[in-house]
Amino acid sequence: MAFIPTVDAEKCEGCEECVDVCPTEVFELQDGKAVPVNADECLGCDSCIEVCEPGAITVEET
Numbered sequence: 001m002a003f004i005p006t007v008d009a010e011k012c013e014g015c016e017e018c019v020d021v022c023p024t025e026v027f028e029l030q031d032g033k034a035v036p037v038n039a040d041e042c043l044g045c046d047s048c049i050e051v052c053e054p055g056a057i058t059v060e061e062t
């Protein structure tokens with residue numbers, strides 16, 4: 001089972017909450033937007049979804 005986190009850049013406000021909360025450091029801020037640079041490390045814990053106020057993050061289970 002794998003998890004694929006994605007960020008809708010149109011919705012992302014660059015608050016960095018997902019960068020701070022993710023236990024496996026999936027996200028990095030690039031030009032004010034969160035980018036899932038280590039998507040392969042995602043554990044599917046959904047913590048990033050919970051802290052993202054604008055609802056920019058989706059974690060797909062494959």
Ligand code: SF4
Pocket residue numbers: 007011012013014015016017018019033034051052053054055056057
């Ligand atoms: S928590 Fe949401 S709004 Fe904040 S940086 Fe991450 S994706 Fe962007």
Ligand code: SF4
Pocket residue numbers: 003005021022023024025026041042043044045046047048049059
């Ligand atoms: S679901 Fe958990 S492990 Fe995956 S990107 Fe979000 S906070 Fe990180």
